[in-house]
Amino acid sequence: MLKSFNALPADPEELRHAAQGLLDLAKSQALKIEKLEHQLAGHRKARFGSKSETADQLALDLHEDRDIGQAAHAQQNDTGPADEKPEKRKHSRAPLPEHLERQSEVLSPGKTCTDCGGSLRPLGEDVTQELEYIPGRFVVREIIRPRMACSCCDAFAQAPLPSRPITRGRAGPGLLAHVLVGKYCDHVPLYRQSEIYAREKVELHRSTLCDWVGRATALLAPLAEHIGKVVRAGPALFADDTPVKLQTGKKTGTAQTARMWSYVRDERPWCGQAPPCAWYQFSVDRKGKHPAAHLKSYKGIVHADGFTGFNGLFGEGLATEQACMVHVRRKFVDVFERTWTCRGLMPLL
Structure with missing residues (x-):
């Protein structure tokens, strides 16, 4: 230690420069330590910190399981006597959309009273709405083009085939749109779509669907280019x-x-x-x-x-x-x- 003190410069100006150098070195080391602490805290948070998305998803799953259990319990209790007042549901019901098609079914008690035989007159009606789903169905669209021959000159005439998305392909535009929406919007892989269609006794192999999707993307390329121009x-x-x-x-x-x-x-x-x-x-x-x-x-x-x-x-x-x-x-x-x-x-x- 005495040797270190003896090595210090005697000139006050040189001593000031040496002290400033030590101070700059200390600041540099402090900044480096702070940077390393910041990186370490980030690594710890990434490795050991709770994942908010995972926690939120877990909470959603727990809430869904609880609601499903409550609904099942309510369904079991609803099988009691018809005159018993059911428990009031906690969730609110939004009105059904007006644009949906209405299919009405009238259940009439008849026109004659079952007690005295007199005629019944209407007093009003109760309307109960039920939301139903009718799944889509496959249809075969036949394009019939008669071949005609002239009775005078023996010339042949036939209407041209209308434009189709895939030349010599069996897929109509509606089916192609359904496959593309299922894959890219609903994230249903093609092999699963093939299994879904098989339940309708329509065999569409995954390779066939891949070919359709590939050709459809080529047809949509001009639309994608136009969207790019609009964005830019x-x-x-x-x-x-x-x-x-x-x-x-x-x-x-x-x-x-x-x-x-x-x-x-x-x-x-x-x-x-x-x-x-x-x-x-x-x-x-x-x-x-x-x-x-x-x-x-x-x-x-x-x-x-x-x-x-x-x-x-x-x-x-x-x-x-x-x-x-x-x-x-x-x-x-x-x-x-x-x-x-x-x-x-x-x-x-």
Whole structure:
């Protein structure tokens, strides 16, 4: 220690510079420690913290199971005497939609009194509404085109076949739309749809459905391109990407993480007249060249998160960046939680 003190410079100015250097080193170390503590807190939260979505889903499952049990108990109690007043239900009933077709069935007691034989006259009526579902059914649409021959010149005449979605295919436009909605809107895989149709004694193999979907997507390509033009014609749009699993085909069960890029035009918050629409693009990776190619020559405002892949969209003569305030808020929340955790205190929230 004495040797260290003896090694200190005698000049006050040099001593001040040495002290400032030590102070800067201490600040640098403190910032590094704080950064590492922040990363450690984030890893701990990601690994051991409660998942809000999982907890909410569990709560929904528990509530559904409880409601199902109560409904089953109520159904058992409803089998008592008809004159016994049933227990009042806790949930409210919304009126049935007016646009639904009404099928009325009149149950009349007759026109003659069963006690004295006199004629009955109406006093009013009670209407009980019951919501019913009639499942869709398959039909075979036959297009008959008679072949005609001229009696004078022996020339043949026949009406041309109308335009069909798939040439020489059996699927009508309604069935194609039903298959596409089931797969992409209701998330019903094609093999399950094949099993559903088999219950109606209609054999549609999964390979056949795959062929229909592939050809239908080619037919819808011009519509997707038009939607992309409409989205990019707006003054502002929202951009984001979502990870999706892509089967590699090299080995059964192997997959890689691909990306689905979404670009949304929605002017309703500022009373815009254009209808909202979304444009989707797919890529096998998350490189920034993909959004740069999608929004090439776009000069509007792009609302996106802090992903560096979007940086190629902004600059002189390019689009204007509108940062996402939700992502900024997350950083403040992380710092707030980490600060209280390090101090061993609980926030008064």
